[in-house]
Amino acid sequence: MTTTAxxxxxxxxxxxxxxxxxxxxxxAVHIFREVAGEFERPVILFSGGKDSIVMLHLAxxxxxxxxxxxxxxxxxxxxxxxxxxxxRDRVVAEHGLRLHVASVQEYIDNGTLRERPDGTRNPxxxxxxxxxxxxxxxxxxxxxxxxxxxxARAKERVFSLRDEFSQWDPRxxxxxxxQLYNGRHAPGEHVRVFxxxxxxxxxxxxxxxxxxxxxxxxxxxxERDVFSRxxxxxxxxxWGGPKEGEPVERRLVRYxxxxxxxxxxxxxxxxxxxxxxxxxxxxxxxxxxxxTRADDKxxxxxxxxxxxxxxx
Numbered sequence: 001m002t003t004t005a006x007x008x009x010x011x012x013x014x015x016x017x018x019x020x021x022x023x024x025x026x027x028a029v030h031i032f033r034e035v036a037g038e039f040e041r042p043v044i045l046f047s048g049g050k051d052s053i054v055m056l057h058l059a060x061x062x063x064x065x066x067x068x069x070x071x072x073x074x075x076x077x078x079x080x081x082x083x084x085x086x087x088r089d090r091v092v093a094e095h096g097l098r099l100h101v102a103s104v105q106e107y108i109d110n111g112t113l114r115e116r117p118d119g120t121r122n123p124x125x126x127x128x129x130x131x132x133x134x135x136x137x138x139x140x141x142x143x144x145x146x147x148x149x150x151x152a153r154a155k156e157r158v159f160s161l162r163d164e165f166s167q168w169d170p171r172x173x174x175x176x177x178x179q180l181y182n183g184r185h186a187p188g189e190h191v192r193v194f195x196x197x198x199x200x201x202x203x204x205x206x207x208x209x210x211x212x213x214x215x216x217x218x219x220x221x222x223e224r225d226v227f228s229r230x231x232x233x234x235x236x237x238x239w240g241g242p243k244e245g246e247p248v249e250r251r252l253v254r255y256x257x258x259x260x261x262x263x264x265x266x267x268x269x270x271x272x273x274x275x276x277x278x279x280x281x282x283x284x285x286x287x288x289x290x291x292t293r294a295d296d297k298x299x300x301x302x303x304x305x306x307x308x309x310x311x312x
Contacts, residue, residue: 020203021203021206021207021210024198024199024203024207025058025061025207027179027195027198028055028058028062028195028196029058029061029062030179031158031181031193031195032058032059032062032063032142032195033062033063034181034183035140035142035183035193036062036063036069036070038140038181038183039139039140039183039191040139041136041137041138041139041140042069042070042138042139042140042141042142042193043070043071043072043073043100043133043136043138043140043141043142044056044059044068044070044071044072044073044141044142045072045073045074045075045129045141045142045143045144046072046073046074046088046099047074047075047084047088047144047258047259048074048080048084048085048087048088048091048216048258049084049144049257049258049259050204050205050208050215050219050257050258051144051145051146051196051204052144053091053208053213053215054144054196054199054204054207054208054213055142055144055195055196056068056072056091057211057213058195059142060095067095067096068095068097070142071097071098071099071100072092072097072098072099072100073099073100073101073102073129073132073138073141074088074099074100074101074102075101075102075104075125075128075129075132076101076102076103076104076105077104077105077121077122077124077125077260078103078104078105078108078121079120079121079237079238079239079260079261079262080260080261081216081218081235081255081258081261081264083216083217083218084216084218084258086216087214087215087216100132100136102128102129102131102132103128104121104124104125104128106128107124107127107128108124112127113127118240118262119239119240119241119262120239120260120262120263121239121260121262122259122260122262122263126166129166130165130166133166133190134166134188138190139185139190139191140183140190140191140192140193141190141191141192141193142192142193142194142195143192143193143194144194144196145194145196145197146194146196146197146198146199146200146201146204147197147198148199148200148201149201149288155170155173156173156192156194156197157173157174157176157194157197158176158181158193158194158195158197159174159176159181159182159183159191159192159193160173160191160192160193160194161173161174161185161189161191162189162190162191162192163188163189164186164188164189166190168192201256201281201288202278202281202282205274205277205278205281206278208274209274209275209278216258218254218255218258219254219255219256219258219277220254220271220272220273220277221252221253221254221269221270221271221272221276222252222253222254222272223250223251223252223253224250224251224253224266225248225249225250226248226249226251226253226266227241227242227246227247227248227249228246228249229241229242229243229246232265232266233251233253233265233266233267233268234261234262234263234264234265234266235261235264235266236248237261237262239260239261239262240262241262251266251268252268252269252270253266253267253268253269254266254267254269254271254277255267256281256288257288
């Protein structure tokens with residue numbers, strides 16, 4: 001959709017004004033190019049979720065017709081949705097991308113990490129992530145976090161400095177006036193970069209529709225075996241669900257966000273098209289993480305605690 005703007009003093013409208021999606025896209029492309037010029041070993045954190053998919057699409061645009069000059073990094077919990085892993089591998093092959101995988105299961109097998117009593121592995125991603133960053137000497141790590149998702153993420157700058165232990169200190173946040181980004185960091189430190197900071201969930205879906213970006217099918221309504229826990233529909237799996245007294249039902253659901261199967265809830269929905277999903281999101285008064293992520297409900301400061309330890 002092309003918007004118009006009134007020319008000052010003329011009372012006429014300019015046909016050359018950018019739409020809000022054009023503005024967001026332009027900002028994100030600028031961020032990618034800024035990082036490419038300022039850092040030596042950037043990497044894109046890619047989960048196969050919609051935000052990382054849009055982020056990769058923007059990176060492809062930023063450097064076309066040249067290839068994306070960054071590798072991808074995926075922290076595999078071992079409890080990922082099969083549809084998402086299949087999508088990840090398909091995209092990597094299609095664009096000839098380099099993919100690094102940090103496996104939570106490997107850290108459990110060697111005794112570095114231990115399974116949680118609740119079966120969720122999402123909080124266990126921090127160690128594999130931070131060690132992959134350290135071992136491969138990544139100095140800039142792109143993430144798909146948005147400020148509208150959660151209050152801790154709302155505190156982030158676009159360039160978020162992390163110390164030598166990958167920890168986040170909100171008191172060390174730097175001003176970013178006039179889209180000037182400060183990537184200076186000491187040896188061992190790195191910067192987390194969030195090109196979608198100023199996007200909303202609705203912006204992401206409208207952009208997906210405009211650009212014709214393919215997504216894993218779990219983002220659209222489909223019949224699935226789920227069970228209810230803490231007010232959310234979770235997928236049955238080897239991670240430990242369901243428990244006794246949690247009957248499995250066949251329901252028409254879709255996912256608003258994608259993470260570990262043990263903590264990512266589905267929502268009842270009959271939205272099978274992009275237009276239907278956009279209409280559903282526009283009418284919602286709950287953020288996607290607030291509605292469907294059990295790991296964010298562990299405490300009031302669950303996300304901020306994990307971010308301080310090195311999580312995204």
